[in-house]
Amino acid sequence: MLDVNIDDVIAVMQSLVPYLVGIAVLFVAGIVISFAVNKRTVQNAAVRKLVHGEAWIVVLLGAVIAVSMILTGPMQTLMDNASAPKQHLTQATIRKTNDLAVNIENEAITMLEDTDNVLPLKSSEPLNVFGWASTNPIYGGTGSGSLDGSYRTTSLLDGLHQAGFRTNTRLSDFYTKYSTKRGEIAVTSADWTLPEPPAEDYSSSLVDNAKQFSKTAVVVIGRVGGEGLDLPTDMHAKDVVYNNNSKKYEDFAPGQHYLELNRTEHDMLDLVTRNFDDVILVYNGANVFQMNFLKNYPQIKGVLWAPHPGQAGFKALGDVLSGKVNPSGRTSDTFLTDLKKTPSWNNFGDFPYRNVDEFKIDSARGVRSPRFVNYVEGIYVGYRFYETAAKEGLINYADEVQYPFGYGLxxxxxxxKMGRVSHDNGKVSFSVSVTNTGNKAGKDVVEVYYDPPYINGGIEKASTNLIKFSKTSTLQPGQSQDIKITFNDSDMASYDDKDAKAYVLDDGDYDISIRSDSHTVLDHQTVSVAKKDIYNTKSNTHNGDKQVATNRFDDARGNATYLSRANHFANYDTATAAPTDFDMSAKYKKNYYNNGNYDPKKFDKAGDKMPTMGAKNNIRLASMRGKSYDDPQWEKLLDELTFKDMDSLIANTGYQNPAIGSIGKIRLSDVDGPAALKDNFTKVGSIGLPSNVSLACTWNAELARDFGRTIGDMAHEMLVSGWYAPSVNIHRSPFGGRSFEYFSEDPILTADLASQQVLGAADKGVYSFTKHFVLNEQETQRNGQLCTWSNEQAIREIYMKPFEIIVKADGDAQGIMGSFNYIGNTYTSADPTLNQTILRDEWGFKGFVETDYFSGPNYSYQNADQIIRGGTDAMLATTKTTNHITDRSATSVKQMRRACKNILYTAVNCWRYEHGEPGTKTPAWRMAMYVVWGATAVLVLGLEAIAIIRFRKRRGEAQTAVTVEGEKTLNIENQE
Incomplete structure (x- = not known):
């Protein structure tokens, strides 16, 4: 979702134009009347002055009315948001949240190398810290997931100092004098500059001083990403902006990407490794980094990945380096030797259609026309591809993978050691005995994978699939812990989108293994399934589905060729090649809609009857708390709503959901996430916790639950009801700009941690908006009518899986946020198959679905009429655009009624209603407006009185003057 940016400004200005034009017309009319009514056209001075005065009184009244219409119309949501009470966190909550941030980062920091046991370091020894990023590290991403700057931030060097390390201040001063900030990455533009002093700038005295200061060097490399822009895959692409660190050379050669060392960083490493034998590399970033350079630097003996720590988490880095904390992080993604060799490399980016002139729209953001992206890798995302490709002989694993998924030292x-695996009544269960065989206390992670039976040319199946994980408590040397593992055998089913068109658990042997990472097997056993099970009947649905899961997205498959394991990935080169077909087929054009060709009346149903509106049933919303979603009392409450009530609730749900006084519905505040609570209007924010990538690296569900509960605690103190998080899209490509918000390349790791966040927030009565539903894996052209093509198996097994698991864990009185893109040729928030058939009918979701940020005319395809028919309930809009309902047919009103029920059901079950109907208070801006109305009324009455008095006086004076003049004339005549 967007932070406040140019789209807000454009949308607001567009919505104000009619009112501003009206004020201008009145002002011009006043001037015209003032000049037109003069001594030549109207000789009577009293009348002339009265007309002038009345004209400007009308202008004043018209201006006040127009401004009031602006405030109560297109600006109402913005004004409500901006004037909301500003609540701040207590010191106790600040301390508690900071402690949690450190605990998360303690377990997130992942040790990738420890040659010669160079780590941990003695905190009593001084430490050289090289790399400009050491003085300007990455705390979090940018955009809606950015952190609030009003709280104290623990810097990387602070974290080292708190652990007892004394660092070389000459080095840190050297970096801060070079630059104090990195290039700015905003939602719509970016400066990708990576400040780093050239090696020649290091004076001999500085290097000599460092060698005398300490024999150990820590080098920090940082990379940042954010909302709106993906990370550059070619730093010399025409739209990539950055400044070189030297006039003597280019930092990046043509074709180099952002996630590898640049020339200046290479030179700095050369310098450090020439002068130090014990070097520790700290990578600070959320996206996996290409570390193939390590083989050239044997002096780099220790490598730590320190993903975004939030505002307090860097304390953990010092504790891990000193050995106070034993690192227990595991990689949440696969680290590759060459990031250009991912299956998605050629199909990630901007691919415009060339035959879609009829769908082009000239908006305030320029001409917009449809784009596309093909998810050609199918289910073979991340480690699923590398493990399977190695098994099939397509790749040499060691050449491609540097650090596997789930890896950490x-x-x-x-x-x-696995206990005996039992398979009874559809349940697979066993225990894993974990023993600390070393001499230091620490935590370990149990990772459980399965390898299903695969038939060449049959249902696509990866050879390695995470199915369960668990983290131990802290184990002392020699101590053991038994971890209980249980899962349904149906969790190992594959989706067959070709023949069965359903989930299928094939008969055969399933290898169940525990691994230290996705590649290294520690122990394994076999589970045999005697009979194939196809989940395609009402009495036999898959994993508790309310309806049978069957093919719903055949039209989203498009014309792409999808990667297949058949014949040892024989179609790899063909499937993963860059697209060559840039034409949208006639088939997909036929049902493609944007704001240029969508007419709601074409979709009205003749048999629909107009629902009741405006009834006087005297039912208050608070009385519905805790009642079933299907309670008949809901219908009586909904009967009370007027068209205006419903339209306001649906259209004005940007960062809030508005009040409806007639039923006791108060305004509720919904704010940005995912690492914090961030009110873009009151500018009040919470403390920023570590990113979801950091949480994923902990592999700790208990920490995820604590994360959610802490969000809930902060929400109470900030009077926040809804949280725009968690973000659960998949790391399809290492270059995803928003990867810091998302968890992993794996849907199970993502789902199990994110569901605990949702449950934790729900423990405190805060509803979460799990986002972005669905197939929102790139930022490039995300709101450029981006048609995303994928096959049903990948959609269900990879991209929808986190949403499904979260909904089934707690789909009651929660939220879902849509995505900007199209799924196939249908905008996701206007897709009834996605938002009704799958989400509600199949999974049983109860709650409300909201669009991502609504800027209809600017994006050219968002309009409320189509969206409510597509199963979405609310527009994340802050000003009037195309977010209001224009079609008042029975079909439209029925959809409005459905949407309002979902919003109200979620609202009444949040913490704000836990003690009955909350009190209401008129917003300050409305009070000010009422005062202005009163003052204007008094002023107008006063001006009218003055005008009338002056008119009468002038008319009397004029009559007296006429009488006197007449008498003078008569006297003259008499004298004559």
Whole structure:
């Protein structure tokens, strides 16, 4: 979702134009009347002055009325948001949240290398810290997920100092003098500059001083990403902006990407490794980094990945380096030797259609026409591809993968052993005994994978699939812990989108293994399924589905060729090649809609009857708290709503959902996430916790639950009801700009942690908006009518899976946020298959669905009429655009009624209603407007009185003057 940006400004200005034009017309009319009514056209001075005065009184009244219409119309949501009470966190909550941030980062920091046991370091020894990023590290991403700057931030160097390390101040001063900020990355533009002093700028005295200061060097490399823009895959592309660190050379050669070392960083590493034998590299970023350079630097003996720590988490880095904390992080993505060799490389970016002139729209943001992206890799995302490709002989694993998914080192050693695996009544269960066999206390992660039976040319299946994970408590040397593992055998089913068109658990042997990472097997056993199970009947649905899961997205498959395991990935080169077909087929054009060709009346149903509106049933919303979603009392409450009530509730749900006084519905505040609570209007924010990538690296569900509960605690103190999070899209490409918000390349790791966040917030009565539903894996052209093509198996097994698991964990009185893109040729928020058939009918979701940020005319395809028919309930709009309902047919009103029920059901079950109907208070801006109305009324009455008095006086004076003049004339005549 967008932070406040140019789209807000454009949308507001567009909505104000009619009113401003009206004020201008009145003003011009006043001037025209003032000049037109003069001594030549109207000789009577009293009348002339009265007309002038009345004209400007009308102008004043018209201006006040127009401004009032602006405030109560297109600006109402903005004014309500901006004038909301500003609540701040207590010191106790600040301390508690900071402690949690440190705990998360303690377990997020992942040790990738520890040659010669160079780590941990002795905190009593001084430390050289090289790299400009050491003085300007990455705390979080940019955009809606950025952090609030009003709280104290623990810097990377602060974290080292708190652990007892004394760092070389000459080095840190050297970096801060070079630059104090990195290039700015905003939602719509970016400066990708990576400040780093050239090696020649390091004086010999500075290097000599460093060698005398300490024998150890820590080097920090940082990368940042954010909403709106993906990370550059070619730093020399025409739209990529950055400044070189030297006039003597280019930082990046043509074709180099952002996630590899640049020339200046290479030179800096050369300098450091020439002068130090013990070097520790700290990578600070959320996206995986290409570390193939390590083989050239044997002096780099320790490598730590420190993903975004939030505002307090860098304390953990010092504690891990010193050994106070034993690292227990595991990679949430696969680190590759060459990021250009991912299956998605050629199909990630901007691909415009060339035959879509009829769908082009000239908006305030320029001419917009449809784009596309093909998810050609199918289910083979991340480690699923590399493990399967290695098994099939397509790749040499060691050449392609540097650090596997789920990989991480420790200062101690662990052993894991599986107990006997049982398979009874559809349940697979066993225990894993974890023992600390080393000499330091620490935590270990149990990772459970399955390898299903695969038939060449049959249902696509990866050879390695995470199915369960668990983290131990802190184990002392010699101590053991038994971890209980249980899952449904149906969790191992694959979706067959070709033949069965349903989930299928094939018969055969399923290899169940525990691994230290996706590639390294520690122990394994076999589960045999005697009979194939096809989940395609009402009495046999998949994993509790309310309806049978069957093909719903055949039209989203498009014309792409999808990667297949058949014949050892024989079609790899063909499937993963860059697209060559840039034409939208006639088939997809036929049902393609944007604001240029969508007419709601074409979709009205003749048999629909107009629902009741405006009834006087005297039912208050608070009385519905805790009642079933299907309670008949809801219908009586909904009968009370007028068309205006419903339209306001649906159209004005940007960062809030508005009040409806007639039923006791108060205004509720919904704010940005995902690492914090961030009110873009009151400018009050919470403390920023570590990013979801950091949480994913902990592999700790308990920490995720604590994360959600802490969000809930902060929400109470900030009077916030809804949280625009968690973000659960998949790391399809390493270059996703918003990867810091998302968890992982794996849907199970993502789902199990995110669902705990949702449950934790729900423990406090805060509803979450899980986002972005669905197939929103790139920022490039995300709101440029982006048609996303994928096959049903990948959609269900990879991209929808986190949403499904979260909904089934707690789909009651929660939220879902849509995505900007199209799924196939249908805008996701206007897709009834997605938002009704799948989400509600199949999964059983109860709550409300909201669009991503609504800027209809600017994006050229968002309009409320189509969206409510597509199963979405609310527009994340802050000003009047195309977010209001224009079609008042029975079909439209029925959809409005459905949408309002979903919003109200969620609202009444949040914490704000837990003690009955909350009190209401008129917003300050409305009070000010009423005062202005009163003052204007008094002023106008006063001006009218003055005008009348002056008119009468002038008319009397004129009559007296006429009488006197007449008498003078008569006297003259008499004298004559």
């Amino acid at each position: 420790s200062y101690t050693r662990f052993s894991q």
